[in-house]
Amino acid sequence: MKILIQNGDLVLPDGIKKGKLLIEDGKIAALGDSGFETGDAEVVDATGLLVSPGLIDLHSHLREPGFEYKETIATGTRAAAKGGFTSVCCMANTKPVNDTAAVTELIRLKAEREGVVRVYPIGAATKGLKGEELAEMGELKESGAVAVSDDGKSIADANRMRLALTYASHFGLPVVNHPEDLNLTNNGAMNEGYWSTVLGLSGITRAAEETIIARDCHLAALVNARLHVAHVSTAGGADIVRYYKAKGANITAETAPHYLYATDEWVDGYDTSTRVSPPLRTKDDAASLIAALKDGTIDCIATDHAPHHIDDKNLEYALASTGISGFETALGVCWTALVVPGHMKPEELLSCMTSAPAKLFSLPGGTLAVGEPADVALIDPSAEWVVDSSSFLSKGKNTPFNGKKLTGRVARTFVGGVCVYDGSV
Ligand SMILES: [Zn+2]
Secondary structure, three states, X not given: OEEEEEEEEEEEOOEEEEEEEEEEOOEEEEEEOOOOOOOOOEEEEOOOOEEEEOEEEEEEOOOOOOOOOOOOHHHHHHHHHHOOEEEEEEOOOOOOOOOOHHHHHHHHHHHHHHOOOEEEEOEOOEHHHOOOOEOOHHHHHHOOOOOEEOOOOOOOOHHHHHHHHHHHHHOOOOEEEOOOOHHHXXXXXXXXXXXXXXXXXOEEOXXXXXXXXXXXHHHHHHHOOOEEEOOOOOHHHHHHHHHHHHOOOOEEEEEOHHHHHOOHHHHOOOOHHXXXXXXXXXHHHHHHHHHHHHOOOOOEEOOOEOOOOHHHHOOOHHHOOOOEOOOOOHHHHHHHHHHOOOOOOHHHHHHHHOHHHXXXXXXXXXXXXXXXXXXXXXXXXXXXXXXXXXXXXXXXXXXXXXXXXXXXEEEXXXXXXXXXXXXXX
């Protein structure tokens, strides 16, 4: 079983080079110009396409078990494949919460049977996401969890967070925080600033995010533990991460595509698909996040794919659930925000979505190296398309990008040499 991808531009660590890629028995067998046996391989013409390592997402919500009306592992992984993702990590705020080996194993088993991309569960840091008793992290790791997180909620008690960081470090597990001080959020609906005043919605100060980023970075440095800061959305948040990284703390960080492109101005019209946690910020924040990605302060881009049922969004703005269905627009949004205006080269953006996240959680993939599993995304860098959420494979149609024109689209996705998305839907 051989597949030859030819006439494409290979995305390699040292840049983009024309060449062929041969897949054999699910692995990358050869790449380059010549010197390999293609034999009776099935030929895929990649003229005009980038041949990239499959995208890797460190932060998503697949909603199963418990919230199958929002998303399932079957629908979520198909949406991921359509977005070019070949590996996704899923957060623990399911029902039951993923705070035991049994739930971690259930997710892995379901993913194997019903999913089309690789799924890596993230276990809860505290039992029931209650921020009190620590979860059995050793057991979670043994059953396949790649990190621990109470994402969706911040661990409010600073000493509990310190203990979680210390305990996780015994197992070599990164702790992913959800930086939000709920007292400061104070039931706010959107970013606090000009637009919250104009629209008459209660604001969320950026301090709600930044104080917890500072607290958690400080604690991680104190106990020498591995912290991954989730969905940085403010200029100040990036500055804090930069400061602690310079001091040598073992900290990494992500931002999400929507913070690089959408702003709080988009809330004008009260479209609840713009309601997300942390909230959409300003143009200046987006510019600072782009600078932080370029200087390595922010290590990677993760979708925070958070699909919701229409009933959770068809409410008055402040009551609507927070979250954006992100898999199917991530590449296009990032391409439009970063590559089209010239902030990043294609290979720089793709490294933030492939090799960088793989390294952060020690996941396989993120490379086209010979011998590695053939997790590959073919990307059309010049495709212009209009987002139509009704065509999403995700059950969650909640996106502020519906109707927007984006540049850059995934044409095909392979996982272990098997085509899991062929561009037809
Ligand atoms: Zn979160």
